[in-house]
Amino acid sequence: ETGVTQTPRHLVMGMTNKKSLKCEQHLGHNAMYWYKQSAKKPLELMFVYNFKEQTENNSVPSRFSPECPNSSHLFLHLHTLQPEDSALYLCASSETATGPNTIYFGEGSWLTVV
Amino acid sequence: AQKITQTQPGMFVQEKEAVTLDCTYDTSDPSYGLFWYKQPSSGEMIFLIYQGSYDQQNATEGRYSLNFQKARKSANLVISASQLGDSAMYFCAMREGWNSGGYQKVTFGTGTKLQVIP
DSSP states (O other): OOSEEEEOSEEEEOTTOEEEEEEEEOSOOSEEEEEEEOTTSOOEEEEEEETTEEEEEOSOOTTEEEEEEETTEEEEEEESOOGGGOEEEEEEEESOSSSSOOOEEOOOEEEEEO | OOSEEOOOSEEEEETTSOEEEOOEEOOOOSSEEEEEEEEOTTOOOEEEEEEETTOSSOOEETTEEEEEETTTTEEEEEEOSOOGGGOEEEEEEEEEOOOTTSOOEEEEOOOEEEEEEO
16 A cells, blocks of 8 residues: 555547646655656656645646645646657656655556547 | 666566666766655656665665666666566656755656566
8 A cells, every 4th residue: 555646547538628637645644756758668757746846847847737736635737748759657756856765656557648 | 968868668577576677877967866756657756766876785675676886876776586567657757956946856757668578
């Protein structure tokens, strides 16, 4: 059982749709992350939030829009995506983003863009 | 240059045998940490073990141990007494340095797919 939960686990959306991925952590952490994992590519960091403030936006296209209303919740809003955006999206958390802390991941959301 | 290199795309091991998954890293930062994660086909990335650059002893967690050779910049994962449930992708990762926002960047390798044979 993971301390980081993601919903939905699977999502299929058209290129004109708007959807959101949700992440919640139950570990009392103050940093949350979105990672993208595509086939045969290393894990790519997308966004980092530390104490609800965005500290990293790794050149992510604007069709991905993160939202962090509090330290326990993180959203990834999706709109007008492309087929190449199909991937596993992993949410993660750690005590803070600036210390020697282990990053704990959720189960991931499998996204297919058709 | 690759920050984290995992040279074995796939490995097979007999059940109950030990297996070593290779990881080499590249950093000029004296303070860094090395992690191993396991990813089953379901997708979840499961944290296994951590080694800090100043740790004197190799890290161990149950059947997992990290063979840390600092001079060679290697951090190999050793799994003893392999079980069928160990079949998964295994990722080596490194935390180092600071960006302008003070966040310590974490870099992942490309992974090794381990298959345990009954």
